[in-house]
Amino acid sequence: MLNYTRYERNPVMDYPGRKWPNKEVEKAPIWCSVDLRDGNQALIDPMVVEEKIEMFQYLIKLGFRDIEIGFPAASQIEYDFLRQLVDRKMIPDDVRVQVLTQCREELIDRTFQAIEGCKQVIVHIYNSTSSLQRDVVFGMDREEIINIAVQGTKWVKERAAHFPGKIILEYSPESFTGTELDFALDICTAVQETWGATKEEPIIINLPSTVEMTTPNVYADQIEWMNENFKNRESIILSVHPHNDRGTGVASTELALLAGAERVEGTLFGNGERTGNVDVLNVAYNMFSQGIDPKLHIERINESIEIYERCCKIPVHPRHPYAGKLVFTAFSGSHQDAINKGVKAMKERESKIWKVPYLPIDPADIGREYEPIVRINSQSGKGGVAFIMDTYFGFKLPKGMHKEFANAIQHISEKQGEVSPDQIMEKFREEYLEQKEPIHFRKLKVDDLSEETTSRFDTKVTVTYTDYGVEKVFEAVGNGPIDAVKRGLQEVLGEEMKILDYEEHALQSGSSSQAAAYIHLLDVDWGKVTYGVGVSSNITRASVRAIFSAINRLGIGRKNREN
Known part of the structure; x- marks a missing residue:
C-alpha cells in the first residue's frame, strides 16, 4: 500500500494581502548562471578545467553577466579554474564572477586568495536556516544560526576593505522554503546591517527554494512577504534560486518575479542536484514568447544544446521545452x-x-x-x-x-x-x-480550330502514347486540350469518363519552373473516382499526364484489355 500517511503537509502562510496575482512579468531579471557550481557539482562526471573554460566563455556569449564559477576554497580544480580565468585575462570587465563559500574563516581566506586579480566579485556566503536542519543537523537555536551568518559577513567585510577590486556580498539563508519567515527576515536583516548595505552599494539577498516543498504560489507568498518587510529595501537586490523537486521550478521562478524578485539564479536546461535547478533558458524563452526581451542571446538553441551535452555529458530530453527534438513537431x-x-x-x-x-x-x-x-x-x-x-x-x-x-x-x-x-x-x-502502365503518354500536338466556324469544338489534339508498350496514336477534338484528350481516350478505351475537378500550380519560380496538374477523374461505368498528377514545364502536358495517371490508377486501360 502507498503509505501516504507518513507525510504531512508543509504549512501555508496566511497572507490575504498578496499582490502578486494581479501582476505580470514585464522585463527580464538579472540572470545569474550557476552551471559551473551548482550544476557542475551534480554531474556524474564533473567538468575538467578546459570544459569549464569553454562553458564559461559560452555563458558570456549568451549574455550572462553574473556567473557563479564554483567553490574555490573547497576544490583544487575550482581554485585552479578561477586562477586560469584571471591569469589568462578571460574575465570581461562587465562580468561579475561569483564564488561560493561557507561562513568559515579559513574558507573565506582561501576564497580571497582565489579571487586575487579580479576586478569585481560577488562573494556568496550561506548557512542553513531551516527548522529541520537547525534541529537534526546543527543542534542550534535561532541566535546561534544568526551568529554564524553575522560572523561570516564580518570576515568578508574585513577582507573586502583591503581588496583592490570591488566586492559585492550575496547572502543565502539556505533552505529558505523550510525556514520560518520571521526568522528568515531576522537573519537577512542582521547580515544586511552588518555589511552596511546602501542604495549605491546594495547587498544581494538570495532566497533559495533549495528544496521545493509546496506549490509555487506559496513560494511567491514567501518572496512577497520578505520583499514587503525588508528594511531599507532599496539597499537590497532580491534574488531567487529555485530548484525543481516538485517539477515546478519554472512556475516558482515566474511567480517569484511577480512577487518582487529582481534576479534569478539557475542553469542551462535545468541541470543541478536531484531534479535540478530552474532552467533559466526555459524562463527566458517563456518571456520571449510573450514579446519581452529576455536580455540573453538565445536565438541559437542548437548551439546551446551541443555545448551543454558535450560539457555536462547529459542529453537534453526530446520533450524538453523549446530544446527537445520533438517539441516543434506534431504527430496528431x-x-x-x-x-x-x-x-x-x-x-x-x-x-x-x-x-x-x-x-x-x-x-x-x-x-x-x-x-x-x-x-x-x-x-x-x-x-x-x-x-x-x-x-x-x-x-x-x-x-x-x-x-x-x-x-x-x-x-x-x-x-x-x-x-x-x-x-x-x-x-x-x-x-x-510514375503511373505509366498500361498506357503511357508520349507526345502531344495541339491545333486551334477556332477559325473553323463549322466545328462546335475549338481544339484538336494528336496524342502519341503506348499501350502495354505498343505505340499508338489518336486524334480527337474538344473544348480545350484537356477536354479533347479525355474524349479521345474515351473512344480508344471504350470507357466513359468524367473530369470532376482540375487544379494546377507552379512548383517553383524562375524560367525553368515546372507546373503540377491534378485531375479528379470519375469512371462513369464503374462509379470509381481517383486523382491523377502530372508534372511538366508545360502546363498542358502536365494536365495530360495527370489524365493518364488517373486512368492508370483507376485501371481503365487494364479493364479494356481484359474485355
Missing part, C-alpha cells in the same frame, strides 16, 4: 491540419505577429529547423501529409486528394512507425507520377 492529424492552416494564413495576411495553432513561437526564431514541425506516424491525419508535400516538395494537393494519399501513407506508418518526408515523396511518385 488535427494538430497538423491546424498548423498547416495557421502557417498559410500568416503568409496570406503577411502578418508580422506570430499566430500559429500549437506553436507558441516560430522555431526559426531560435535557430530550430522549420521542416521538422510536422512528422508522420500512424496517428497522423491527412492534413499532416499534405503539409509535408507542400512544405518540403511544393505540391499543393487539392483538398479532396488529402485523404486519398494519406491513406496510402498510413499503410506504411502502421508497419514501420514514423514515415520520413523522403519516403512520403517516394510513395507519391509511385502512386501518381
